[in-house]
Amino acid sequence: MKRQSTAEHYQKRLSVLSDYIYENLEDDLDMDRLAEVALISPYHLHRIYRGIYGNSLTDSIRWIRLHYAADRLIKTDMSIEAIGRMAKYNSVQSFTRVFSEAFGMPPARFRREGDHVQFTQPMRKNEDYPMQEITVKDSEALTLIGFEHHGDYMKVGQQFEKLQGWLATRNLIDPSIRFFGVYFDDPDTVPTDQLRSLACITVANPDEFPMEEGLKRFDIQAGKCAVMRYKGPYANMDAAYRWLFSEWLPNSTERVGNQPAYEEYLNDVHSVPQTELLTDIYIPLE
Known part of the structure; x- marks a missing residue:
């Protein structure tokens, strides 16, 4: 039987970790727990993750949570405060700051004026759809x-x-x-x-x-x-x-x-x- 390489071993452990993160996004996801799920020492988890994926584990979790926050802003009438809490931000101010950095506008404006809004307009005959x-x-x-x-x-x-x-x-x-x-x-x-x-x-x-x-x-x-x-x-x-x-x-x-x-x-x-x-x-x- 072909022996699994060290890189392949860690890739499989991080695949298990990825499943856990997606299934528990609204939990705290502290590093000790993530290291336990991945069966990788908490002293080395960040380095191994970055070495394989090219970006930090913290940034990946932040991106996934903001992705879901944007989806909730578009598809629900949940309050911005509630969406921010689900994304694990302690205040509307901190959620707004990070969301604005990622999406170029604060959450309230994104809900009103994000790219999704342009697709709610009917097509005008003999005109190309603007911006697309x-x-x-x-x-x-x-x-x-x-x-x-x-x-x-x-x-x-x-x-x-x-x-x-x-x-x-x-x-x-x-x-x-x-x-x-x-x-x-x-x-x-x-x-x-x-x-x-x-x-x-x-x-x-x-x-x-x-x-x-x-x-x-x-x-x-x-x-x-x-x-x-x-x-x-x-x-x-x-x-x-x-x-x-x-x-x-x-x-x-x-x-x-x-x-x-x-x-x-x-x-x-x-x-x-x-x-x-x-x-x-x-x-x-x-």
């Missing part, structure tokens, strides 16, 4: 390999984190790597616990790729797609999809094809502000 670039083009065939996710699309980042750790510990990350998400179900019609998605990368030579248990392959055929270049927080993207299907598609001459929607992530959530995230949303057409 939508093109119809022939897309390339893709072979994708990654980890499946079942459940809330808001939590698919959990699988991307695992995928990045898996790649890093096997020296498979290089500047040409492209990250994609495939979304098989409509979250407005399919129960949340039954949603299916895939966090993945493109692979040029799949027969030579070191497939392991848990990794899945999915092939996307070349063909015509509607592509939206979306700029902004991932928490706002539900509104973009609704607008595409309720406004853009009926006002176009196009019909959807027989492949699922997919996304390409063009920059890194840990290296740019939320407002600068770039995502290409692909809707396959006939």
Whole structure:
């Protein structure tokens, strides 16, 4: 039996830790408890996490909590104080400061004026939708390999984190790597616990790729797609999809094809502000 490398050992332990974090975001998540879950000494957990993922454990937890806070601001009428408490901030002032740094505006303004608001406006005939670039083009065939996710699309980042750790510990990350998400179900019609998605990368030579248990392959055929270049927080993207299907598609001459929607992530959530995230949303057409 092939012996597991030290890097692979720690990647598996941090994968367990990631599951725990996503399932317990509203708890305190003190470092001693996290070290206990990961079975890694609290003296070394931060260094090992940064060595594999390239960013700090504290920053990752903060980002995930702010991601959920933005989602609650958009989808609920919860008070800003309550949302801040769920994100583990002791005061509205501290929550507002950190949220503003990440999203470019305070929570109250984000709720009123965030990118999601623009998608509530109907499309005007013979006008391109303002602030959005939508093109119809022939897309390339893709072979994708990654980890499946079942459940809330808001939590698919959990699988991307695992995928990045898996790649890093096997020296498979290089500047040409492209990250994609495939979304098989409509979250407005399919129960949340039954949603299916895939966090993945493109692979040029799949027969030579070191497939392991848990990794899945999915092939996307070349063909015509509607592509939206979306700029902004991932928490706002539900509104973009609704607008595409309720406004853009009926006002176009196009019909959807027989492949699922997919996304390409063009920059890194840990290296740019939320407002600068770039995502290409692909809707396959006939």
